[in-house]
Amino acid sequence: MKTKLLINKLFAYSESKNKYFYTEFDQGINIIYGKNTSGKSTIFQMLLYTLGINDNNDYLKEIIEEGAFLRVDFQVINNRESEKITFVRDDETIFIKRVDKPIMRFNGIRANQSAEHIKLKGFLHELFNFTLKLENKEGYKAAPIEAMFLPYYIPQSVGWVYLRKSFSSFEYYKNLKEDYLDYYLGIESLVDRDKKQELERKLKSKEDEIKFYLNLENSNDEFQITKLVDEEFVEESLEYIKLHSDNQVLLNENEEEYISKCNEQSYYKERLSLLRKVSRHHKKQNPLEGACPACDRELSFSITSSYKYFQEENDTEAEMVKCKAMIKKLQGEINSLGKLINVRKENNLKTYGILKRYFNHNISFDSWLNNKVNIQLIHDIKYKLGVLSTEKITIENSLKGFKTEEEVQKSRISKSKEFERIFLGYIDDLGVKTLKEDRYISLYNISAFPSQGVELHKTVLAYNFALNKLIEKTDGIHRFPFMLDAIFKEDIEQSNKNAIIEFIGKNKPNDTQLILSIAETKENEKSIHEYNKKYFNGRAKLICIGEGVRERAFLTQYDGSMENYLDETLNIIN
């Protein structure tokens, strides 16, 4: 069962510059074309940015600085069920609209380590049933959002030269190649999972027990009760009760503070929403060209009215910046208060449970004797700890052996064989000289290719298509649109262009969208139509950027044509 992502619409709008961009995507093939530097790559980067990936922020700097917000509408298809979801990203905040659900909001997501970005990552992993974990110096952690796009996105910058370098954030993971390929080829599931899980469970319980013995004074209910009951510990019992009540007072204070922070944040959200509205209206009321909306008369120009207008405009913008900063700051405070409250609640629940049992305790000879036994036990703990530590090390050692197990090796070899067959077929199709050495054709050994120029370009193309085909055959792996940015290098001549596009037409994945970009000038627009007719049966959707003539002009003057859609977007944000 696969979870599929289908991108429907991309929309960008800059309030301050009154500029926008809008396009729709087809279910099948989408060809983005336009002059060099007209903004074709920007489309890919904006899609990724809107879905929470921060890796491209530098490329998008100009657009982000124009104060644009971005919106992506997409569908998540799972088992023939399809859900429509909208993501809107406004600088550091992402808003998520799902049908019949309240709008979710993640504030302050520009840093990948921020609590909000980790929440967002968790949300996306669950949405697409993505479970890859990668190892860095802090141990195995849920893989970044980028990892979900890694096999599906070839960027213009490095994608046609290096493998697995589409995003910069993968440098610090150990065994990236193996973990990543194993996951996407479904190899983990072939391992004797039960056995491994059993060991993991045992390890966890040993660790817990060790922790438990170490923190015995506070963590074992029986022992706590023993202490409370035993006459030796009367003073400690009183202290225990006092601690509980102090904790409760602190908890109440934290909760109070939490509520007032939330209210304070609502205040700024409400104010920001008004400022946005005023700003939008105000844009159309510039005395230099605007008209009065109340009476439709042209506003008359004078230095006085313009000066007033400029001051108002600057003030609105400054106030919006202030509001956004406050919302972000408060979100941080709310998050850390939330965490604190949870910890306190857990602690209180525990102490409360112990106290309850203490008060219900029937003191008899039996229980007295039991208590005395427990006290003896407390003295034995040091010995017990030593034993546990040894056991833990043994389990850890046997777990280490797991990844190199023969079965894993075997299935890697079989997947490699399958890959080799498809890959060699593809490079033959593309007219590339056959590769012979193991390090260039065996999936787990490939880290670079020996050729350069067009030859390298085509080899990388074949590699990515072969890997995609292999993933398509793996159960349970999410499927994202195959996104190829700049399928022609600048110096490719026409016969090679034809070969590449024919190859793509023939071998494109059948279960996902294909989004690719081609740099063509206005004069060559005809050839785009010809490619479409000849190699895609005329079924590709053509998306032209900058009318084939403009450079660095991704956003265009907003002409008022999308009022409803824009209002809907603003409603999501507000």
Added chain:
Amino acid sequence: MNNQSKAAVNAGVHGSTGTEFQKHCALYFLFEKYNDLKDRKYFICIEHHDDFLFCYQNSDELISSIDSYQAKKSSEKWEMSGLYELLRKMTGVGLSLNADSMPKVNNYTHNLEFITNNSIQLSNGLRGKGKNKSITINESNSRLKFTDLDTEITNKIEAELTKLLGKDLEGLKELNNVSLAYIDFPKKSAGQKDSLVGLLSRIFGEKVSDHRAAVDALLLLFRDVENTLNQGNVVKLMDESKRVSSASINDAIDIITTKTMAFDLWRNEEKEVCRNLEISIPDKSEFKLNFINSFDRFKDYRQVEHKKILSFVKENSNIMYRFTVETDCILELYQMFRKNISSQLSELSIKAAIYAAYIEVRGQL
């Protein structure tokens, strides 16, 4: 009129975006000279004879002197070869200024200045040790008059100009009025505006609360003149449609110093408002938000109810002189408004808006 200046009559008028650098320079000089200019009579012309002119008048409106500027932005440094054609044009401007029929005083003079934001290297064109003479105009040596240059360099320039002028050598003597200057101005328009904002804040300080808005407003002084085409290709200083007079400049400066909108100060009154109007505790936070937001709603013509309140308070601002206690005045305005004008807004919103309008209007009285 000679042919040379005719060609430059409407230069740049059609692409009025290309004249940004000229406008920025004109404003720059206006600021630089402001202390000297503020009590004099003068006018500025844009795209008229040359890129811009500062024309000084005596009390009878006769022209006493003119500073004419040729402003060129450049990303490379200037060398001799690039200057001849410009100098030919400038000497032509000198001749046509002399010929202009606008009445002048007897001892009328003019200065023809070339300004640029890159360094200018002048030399006698000879190579070899001891033979080469050169001088550079840049940050450390920002202005030189033609008459102060080394004779070998002036001779070289005169020789090249003679070639360009052909038969009509009258322009050569205008070289004595020429000067060349370096202006420390960034390359990009936005950077130039930043410098202007800095310059303006040095001159006016806290008299203006939003210096950027003030610069934007002052630039509009040149808006009408730059969009007016010269009639029939004849340049005349008499043509008032191409002038920005000292009177209108003084008006504009009056506007930017008196019509200042001190939003931050106004919003700061938030702390006092509830106490002054005895707003009950449960209504306090709503009232404060209403108060703060009112300043933003006043900006927007679509917030008709709020616009009504602001104009009401403006129209009745004369009653402010009758009160010594502000609260009484605000309450009176509120009562008057309720009596005379119907509004859908809640009582609390009206009160908050009247308070805000009161503060905004009071600040501008």
